[in-house]
Amino acid sequence: MADGRLLLVGGSGYFGARLAEALADDWDVAVTVRSDTPARAAWLAERGIASFRYDSGTDAVLPGGDYDAIVNLAMPGAQAAGKDADAALAQGRSTASACLAALREGRAARLIHFSTFHVYGGAVAATYNEDMPKAPGHPYGRTHLAIESELTASDVADRIAILRPTNMVGAPAHRDLGEQAGLIFLDLCRQVAESGTMSLRNDGQSYRDILPFGDAIAAVDRLLRAENGWNTIFNLGAGQAITMQALAESIAAAAPQPVTITYGDGTDAFRSPFTVDISRLAALGWTPSASIADEARRTIAAFAA
Incomplete structure (x- = not known):
């Protein structure tokens, strides 16, 4: 599918902008934007990436014509779901419905849909595989699980791949990060750039599966080029917390x-090591190999600029 036309729904956000930049080397990439901001407008102009306005609250149809594939990154975030679960679910369903319509109408051949690792719930297992029972406690996980169910039950499910990313981290492509600005990786890199120190609210002994953007981008690229692997749900993580x-x-x-690092006394549910089973993506030839330190170096430099 190289040199095909791609639409990244929500492709001007924190991860989406990096993904769009990378895929634009081999594909004709367009992104959707819900509202213009100076930072995103400057990024689009500098990169020469095509953009279309799309708001799931008012638009029933994805813009821009026909595509070889759609990547849906426009699902509600954790803050939005926690604030208004019903509105978040409605937003997610509207965007997913527009993606399904594009598949049914022949406007797109395939869909890669980004869900979340949070569909599994809290610390419920030593190993997380795609087929285990799901018990999300937060509206964020419940919203994503509901959308997953609708996609996998659809009449075009054989052309859909669903990714469940863990904690993806990377340098921002532009300064407009929205609610993602509060992510711990970005916050710590910002502290280093501004003060040369790091202060964590937690005690440092909670676990996370951390995946650099480079690996997540490689996974999307691998799926776009794959002949098989569709009608499948994939964990997208480093594999080890x-x-x-x-x-x-x-x-x-x-x-x-x-850098001086200080810790607080905060804790959370993930207090034991755990493994994320990434064998399904590995079977397609994908292996995580990117460096957290490399992304941190780029991120610190971006905040220091």
Whole structure:
């Protein structure tokens, strides 16, 4: 499918902008934007990436004509789902419905849909595989699980691949990060750039599966080129969780000067090591190999600029 035409729904956001930049090397890439901001407008102009306005609250049809594939990154975030679960579900369903319509009408051949690892719920297992029972406690996970169910039950499910990313981290393509600006990786890199120190609210002993953007981009690229792997749900993660202390130390190692790290007393549910089963993506030839420190170095430099 190389040199085909792609639409990234929500492709001007934190991860979407990086994905659009990378895929634009081999594909004709367009993104949707819900509202213009100076940072995103400047990024689009500098990269020469085509954009179309799309708002799931008012638009029933995806813009821009026909595509070889659609990548849907426009699902509600955790803050939005926590604030108004019903509105978040309605937003997610509207966007998913527009993607399904594009498949049914022949306007797109395939769909890659981004869900979330949070469909599994809290710390419920030592190993997370795609077929295990789901018990999301937060509206964010419940919203995504509901959308997944609608996609997999659709009459075009054989042309849909669903990705469940864990914690994806990377340098931003532009400064307009929305609710993602509060993510711990970005917050720690910003602290290093601004003060040369890091302060965590938690004790550093909680676990997360941390996946650099480079690996997530490679997974999408692999799926776009794959003949099989559709009508499948994939975990998208590094495969093995690390502590927040290890994450902080990786960021500190990437800093241009020595960094002091302090910890608070906060805890959360993920207090034991766990494994995310990524064998389904590995079977397609994908192996995570990117470096957290490399992304941290780029992120610190972006905040320092």
